[in-house]
Amino acid sequence: QVQLVESGGGLVQAGGSLRLSCAASGRPFSNYVLGWFRQAPGKGREFVAGTRWNPRSTIYAESVKGRFTISREDAKTVDLQMDNLKPEDTAVYYCAADQTTVVATNTQNYEYWGQGTQVTVSS
Numbered sequence: 563q564v565q566l567v568e569s570g571g572g573l574v575q576a577g578g579s580l581r582l583s584c585a586a587s588g589r590p591f592s593n594y595v596l597g598w599f600r601q602a603p604g605k606g607r608e609f610v611a612g613t614r615w616n617p618r619s620t621i622y623a624e625s626v627k628g629r630f631t632i633s634r635e636d637a638k639t640v641d642l643q644m645d646n647l648k649p650e651d652t653a654v655y656y657c658a659a660d661q662t663t664v665v666a667t668n669t670q671n672y673e674y675w676g677q678g679t680q681v682t683v684s685s
Contacts, residue, residue, distance in 0.1 A: 564588035564674045566657045571679030574647055580681060582642040584657030586674075592616060595660045596640040598632065599669060600653035600681075607656070609667035611642060621665045626651075647683045654678040 570582040586596065597612030611632040613620040620632055631643040640657065658672035666672070 564659070566659060566674055566676035568655065568657045568676045568679040571655060571681045573682045573684065576647060576649055576683055576685050578647050578683070579643070579645045580647065582644070582655055582657075582679060582681070584640045584642075584676060586638045586640075586657075586659060589659075590637060591659065592637040593661060593663075594637075595662055595665050595672075596634060597658050597660065597665065597672065598640070598642045599656045599658055599672075600651075601656070601678075602650075602653040605653075607669050609669075610655070612660075612665040612667070613640060614663070614665055619665055621667070623667070644681070647681075649683045649685045651681060652683050653681060655681050 595614045598610040601607040611622045615637045629646045634640045656678045657676040659674040660672040
């Protein structure tokens with residue numbers, strides 16, 4: 563049974579930082595892309611960042627480039643370091659897994675999803 567479990571959300575002031583973590587289980591995940599998406603109230607789910615384990619490949623949404631860093635220390639965990647947070651980053655953040663060779667930005671490509679963790683940035 564595949565599970566993705568996120569942790570690390572919370573409330574932070576604008577300009578602050580948070581670190582999200584996702585632990586995956588139920589598969590080796592060495593040939594999976596692990597990604598982060600977010601969904602703000604009243605909006606669709608959007609891609610934030612994704613990374614492939616082997617070979618290494620990482621992409622970011624334009625809106626978070628230079629502020630967020632995705633890292634993957636092993637095949638089954640992925641972190642998202644979020645710095646210089648803005649109120650518009652407020653959303654539920656989801657971890658997702660996709661068995662593919664290319665980091666995709668569409669939600670439809672991802673087979674497995676976590677339950678989400680709330681990130682709230684106050685102004």
